[in-house]
Amino acid sequence: MSTHLLLLLLICFASSSSFVSLTEASVHEYRTERFMSKGNAFVFHGGSEGIYSSLSDNFTSGSDSSFIRFEKITFRRPEKVSNRSSLPIHAVIFEVEDRENIGGSAYGGQRAVCCTSDLAKLGVCSRGDIIYHPSAFDSLWPQVFGVSFIDNELTATLPLSSIQITRTGMYNLYFIHCDPNLKDLVVEGKTIWKNPGGYLPGRMAPLMYFYGFMSLAFVVLGLFWFSQYARFWREVFPLQNCITLVITLGMFEMALWYFDYAEFNETGIRPTGITIWAVTFGTIKRTVARIIILIVSMGYGVVRPTLGGLTSKVIMLGFTFFTASETLEIIENVGAVSDLSGKARLFLVLPVAILDAFFIIWIFKSLSATFKKLQARRMVVKLDIYRKFTNALAVAVLVSVGWIFYELYFKSKDVYNEHWQKAWIIPAFWQLLSFSLLSVISALWAPSQKSTRYAYSGDANGEFEKDDYSLTLIKPGPVPSHEVHQNLSETRHLQADKGALDGDLEEDKRD
Structure with a gap:
């Protein structure tokens, strides 16, 4: 108990300290990154973040200004082209609603980003420049500036500059050049993106407070469960030990996610170690939770003392799910700084979805068989518990399916992350649903004086006789x-x- 109270105090202290010492911005570092050919331009994506304007009603002005700052952005070209003159390299910053303002007339079947010789002859632009049009919201946007190589120099550095953000939105940074001789150009340095609230990108910022809330929710659930466990520890049976493990893993997962975002907000760099631990604890919790639901559905500890030959199959399914889910979550979260969602590749998402579907089918098939056995043995108390458990599980599955369709709809309508301020709700929903189902299971199988009534008994008719003992x-x-x-x-x-x-x-x- 003292350990959990200490964890609660640490979370509360971290929460208060994060409100007091909010620091600068999110740091995007570039280490010899290469440009990619896009149409008639060579492009490197420098980052995307939702940024709140310091003039917004949600924040105060003054020291809490929002900006994107360039620090030591250096472009390095190969030595073999150092004796050739080159076109300038540009930094282009634009809000997502102004994306159509970047580029001009069609060229080669694509929208031209670079001003070509043909377009320059028409007097539309100067060769090597970026084609763009002023925003309808602010004539000073998009922001475009650049640097050129001097004589035989191998490097060119952008001057230190800071772009003030006066309009809330999803901002994108691209480094673009139009010189085929610089196809092997690399970029080094970093940019700092400041939100009024700290280092966290705009889409991620609400999740820090959400995980702080969920940490407290798990502490409350843990206090309830462990107090019951301590009072009736003599009546505890194996299934309740498994539930104890899931609650403990959930407490660690939520606390680690909170500290991950708090550290990110404090330093501007995603803490790889904490993120990996948070992902791993979360994956273990989800795997164990699915296995527990499956073995409960099979009647383990209630109508059968062991799983027999099914044990190896359950372990194999759980291990496969853990491997697929851990890989997906690490790729999605570890090192992620930009406000970009849905980056995981399809071949990593599909195995997790298929294994989840297999879990669901096996669970409901097992529940049907267990119901038949309970009805045949007339175990009224256990049958009532399983009926409530099945109802809760069915509601969770139906809500999950409905939310999946909503998530697909949301992402199909938000290709450019224009609704970034609402995107945090999607991961938060799955955590709330998982916690709700765990709370229901904890309430149904909480340790009590009557815990043994839910446990397996070798006498098939023993419970029926116990329930009707008054007739004697x-x-x-x-x-x-x-x-x-x-x-x-x-x-x-x-x-x-x-x-x-x-x-x-x-x-x-x-x-």
């Missing part, structure tokens, strides 16, 4: 002869049913 207190009266014959007949049928059930139990063990 009624003094029996004389029984008519025709009812005696009827009772004898029913007894034979019950014995036959019991023999069949015992056979099913033995078959379960062999499985």
